[in-house]
Amino acid sequence: MGNNKKDLQVLIAGGGIGGLTTALYLHKAGIPVKVFESVTELKPLGVGINIQPHAVKRLFSLDLQDALDATGIRTARLSFYSKRGSLIWTEPRGLDAGYDVPQYSIHRGELQMLLYRAVIERIGTENVLTGHHLSGFEQDDNGVTVHFEDRKTGETIGSYQGDILIGADGIMSKTRQIFYPDEGVPVYSGLILWRGIVETDAYLDGRTMVMVGNATRKAVIYPVSQQSMNQGKSLVNWIMELPIHMDLPPKKEDWNRPGNKADFANQFQQWKFDWLDIPNLIDITDSIYEFPMIDRDPIPQWSFGRVTLLGDAAHAMRPNGSNGASQAIWDAETITDMLLEKDETVQALKAYEDLRLEPVSNLVLENRKTGPEKVMQEADDNCTGDCTHQCTCLARDYLETVASRYKKLAGFDTDSVNQQSS
Numbered sequence: 001m002g003n004n005k006k007d008l009q010v011l012i013a014g015g016g017i018g019g020l021t022t023a024l025y026l027h028k029a030g031i032p033v034k035v036f037e038s039v040t041e042l043k044p045l046g047v048g049i050n051i052q053p054h055a056v057k058r059l060f061s062l063d064l065q066d067a068l069d070a071t072g073i074r075t076a077r078l079s080f081y082s083k084r085g086s087l088i089w090t091e092p093r094g095l096d097a098g099y100d101v102p103q104y105s106i107h108r109g110e111l112q113m114l115l116y117r118a119v120i121e122r123i124g125t126e127n128v129l130t131g132h133h134l135s136g137f138e139q140d141d142n143g144v145t146v147h148f149e150d151r152k153t154g155e156t157i158g159s160y161q162g163d164i165l166i167g168a169d170g171i172m173s174k175t176r177q178i179f180y181p182d183e184g185v186p187v188y189s190g191l192i193l194w195r196g197i198v199e200t201d202a203y204l205d206g207r208t209m210v211m212v213g214n215a216t217r218k219a220v221i222y223p224v225s226q227q228s229m230n231q232g233k234s235l236v237n238w239i240m241e242l243p244i245h246m247d248l249p250p251k252k253e254d255w256n257r258p259g260n261k262a263d264f265a266n267q268f269q270q271w272k273f274d275w276l277d278i279p280n281l282i283d284i285t286d287s288i289y290e291f292p293m294i295d296r297d298p299i300p301q302w303s304f305g306r307v308t309l310l311g312d313a314a315h316a317m318r319p320n321g322s323n324g325a326s327q328a329i330w331d332a333e334t335i336t337d338m339l340l341e342k343d344e345t346v347q348a349l350k351a352y353e354d355l356r357l358e359p360v361s362n363l364v365l366e367n368r369k370t371g372p373e374k375v376m377q378e379a380d381d382n383c384t385g386d387c388t389h390q391c392t393c394l395a396r397d398y399l400e401t402v403a404s405r406y407k408k409l410a411g412f413d414t415d416s417v418n419q420q421s422s
Contacts, residue, residue: 005031005339011146011162013134013175015042017108018311018328019168020115024062025336027123034160035119038151038169040131042116044109047195047289048224048237050075050209051106053099054412055326057420058333060101067114072106073223076207080376083213085273086387088379089399093209100418105209105222107197107237111325132157134174137165137307144306163345165307166335168328171296172252173313179304186294188248189318189368193293194240194259196285197224202234203276209322212278215370215377216243217267219278238281240264241293248292259290293318295368298361303349310335315360321371323410327360330411363410372406375399 008031012019015037026033051059051072059068079090094103120128133151137144144165148157167175171186204210206229209222218241225235242264249255261282271278282288296316302309311328335352342348370377375394382393407413 005029008032008164008339008345009034009143009162010164010166010339011144011160012036012166012168013146014038014168014170014173014311014313015112015116015128015130016168016170016311016328017112017115017325018313018331019166020112020119021059021062021329022166022168022310022332022335023119023123024115025332026339027119028062029336029340031336031339032127033123034127034129034162035123036132036134036146036148036160037128037130038133042113042130044107044113046108046112047197047239048105048222049108049111049325050222050322051104051111051329052323052326052410052412053094053101053103053417054410054420055329056094056101056104057417058329061333062118064114064118067118068104068106069226071110071114071226072104073207073226073229074102075105075209075222076205078209079204079211080373080379081210081212081273082376082379082383082387082391083217083271084383084387085212085271085275086389086391088391088394089375089403091403098414098418105207105224105237107224107235108325110224134167134169136178137175139165139306163306164339164349166310167307167313168310169313171294171312171316173309175307176299176309176313179301179307180299183296185248186296186316188246189293189295190243190245191241191293192244192264192290194264194288194290195238196259196282196288197235197237198281198285199228199233199235200281200284202229203236206234210276211373211376212271213241213376214380215374217241218373218376219268219271221276221278221281236281238278238285240268240282242267246292248294255294256289256291259288261288263290295364298357298364301353302357303346303353305346306349308335308349308352314357315364317360317364318367320367320373321363321406321410323363323367323371326410326412327363331356331360359409359411366406366409372403375402
């Protein structure tokens with residue numbers, strides 16, 4: 001990051017992972033920034049996510065390594081198992097796979113809060129305005145004027161002027177809706193996810209992410225807390241996934257709601273293995289949440305003059321492959337680099353789009369095919385029932401090819417990450 005652009009004022013709508021990381025990048029580059037968040041108070045809500053090495057390297061460049069290590073688990077392995085509990089495929093992850101940085105499994109809310117604390121510390125509380133929901137904007141050759149309201153009451157709060165507006169306002173982005181008013185609700189995959197977090201004894205090595213089952217019945221499980229591990233326990237994030245035919249409710253509030261164990265637990269009752277008792281994991285969890293697996297169709301344009309989209313607002317994707325947050329972090333670096341490199345603001349936003357739109361759109365579509373997780377269904381289709389501890393239905397060379405292809409598509413193959421400067 002070379003040129004100083006202290007006269008540029010960037011406004012960011014959205015205080016999630018993408019918006020906050022962008023604010024940190026812009027501040028590091030010497031570009032003034034203000035962040036506007038719809039909720040009145042940020043809290044560590046949500047469940048677990050994974051941050052892949054290509055995104056971790058970018059967060060390390062923002063001096064967040066100590067904060068990540070204090071919170072998240074340095075993921076050691078990813079392992080796929082059949083519905084009978086036999087191992088299909090396992091591979092090392094992060095440092096164990098030869099990357100020069102880790103992969104992290106972490107509580108999404110804790111990641112958002114560590115980013116929020118860093119933003120407050122570096123750009124000041126006066127530049128982070130909560131309770132501000134974007135309602136509209138106008139732009140001309142001189143800049144962009146952005147209007148905000150109280151999301152609960154609809155009351156107008158105020159307007160702010162800047163040179164650029166970055167819409168990092170999530171899968172239900174108001175910024176995106178203004179440019180694509182007929183898009184409607186997100187695309188429902190036909191799958192419902194039940195999610196929970198519970199502290200229990202560690203399974204396997206305490207740092208492994210496991211996926212069990214096939215395309216129509218799947219469990220995803222991984223630990224998310226270094227603090228819990230330090231105390232000899234494991235804070236485990238789990239997801240149970242089943243196909244449910246329904247129309248997606250029009251209101252976002254109806255997507256993420258308390259779940260009922262009676263709706264899904266019986267489908268996993270037989271998944272009691274010597275390395276993990278999945279029925280017990282469900283049974284001992286107090287709070288369970290249910291929501292549909294959704295994404296958005298790729299769109300042909302993100303940048304419109306002085307306004308652009310970032311993160312889920314630009315490319316909401318299914319969680320297959322664990323890449324949504326990582327791609328938003330990559331967006332943050334790219335848009336900052338382009339603002340520094342290009343003389344004209346509009347040109348910079350178009351250059352950001354040119355670099356990011358096509359590869360991320362391809363990833364959205366790949367995740368609809370279940371990404372690297374497709375080997376679980378393929379193993380199930382080819383299984384003779386003779387496999388015990390190790391599934392032998394798919395050739396190792398093929399499994400390696402699937403894993404390698406996805407990493408290259410998503411931009412986190414080992415060579416690409418290790419060649420990036422921090």
